[in-house]
Amino acid sequence: MLIGELAAKTGLTTKAIRFYEAQGLLQRPRRTAGGYRDYGEDTLGRISFIRVGQAVGFTLGELREVIAFRDRGQAPCCHVADMLEQKAADLDERIAELMSLRESLQALRDRASKLDPTTCPSTTVCHLIWPDARTAGVGSEI
Amino acid sequence: MLIGELAAKTGLTTKAIRFYEAQGLLQRPRRTAGGYRDYGEDTLGRISFIRVGQAVGFTLGELREVIAFRDRGQAPCCHVADMLEQKAADLDERIAELMSLRESLQALRDRASKLDPTTCPSTTVCHLIWPDARTAGVGSEI
């Protein structure tokens, strides 16, 4: 199977496939007499793994680590389980950050609805963007 | 006020201040006889605006737009109000995405607790990472 066919079957671009190879996510395939990459069916499984991994939030670097286990002949499952835990914790933290940001933004919107645009002083560009209680600490030293 | 003093007062680095100038977020200041940047007190307000703007999720590019209004002598408030709405909507969407991702991750963790690491087939690197109902569509064409 040449790279174009593999791309068509997986929905990746040929660029992406070569990129994955360069990043160590796909083993270097055998080549045809003309120098073309020639893939076996097993590559489909590899790529499926990569796509699902990406979809649940793993970076290519993290997936490469997992693949390295497999390529060394070890089962990566324990490592993957740890990564799942860590990723879930990171995600919880990130979501909390965004929720907090959402509240800051809401406070600014509330404020904006009460302020008169014609009274905006030029000293700080726009009075709608102003540190409230929630954004305190940022810029507060000024 | 030279750049070092401005940096100390705002908590930015001199690098960042020059970078903001290059990006059009700060006007080019007057220079001393020796060629040093010489800032007035008004710059403190500008930088405060930038820091708060960043803290509520605006990019430097978006803040530059707002500043451009002010530098053209227009009040940017209406534009800023629109941006606040848009940013809030974007953020809601992003949070929803992450929550969905969180559920996918949770499904994989639940699955992981039931699977036996010794039965992991090498065909797809690791059986812990597998498309469930929620990640369906990704990699499904394989």
Next chain:
DNA sequence: CTTGACCTTACAGTATAGGGGAAGGTGTAC
């Protein structure tokens, strides 16, 4: 023999927000 589809490598660029360090000028203190 030529066209066209497909493949190869390699270099550069995208967006974001700066950081690192070189090579050299300025200003003040001793």
Next chain:
DNA sequence: GTACACCTTCCCCTATACTGTAAGGTCAAG
């Protein structure tokens, strides 16, 4: 006069996941 802090411009580097483009090789059909 020289040490030292501070300033200048300039170019490259970081991470992420690729895409774009150039210049050229391979292969089957007509």
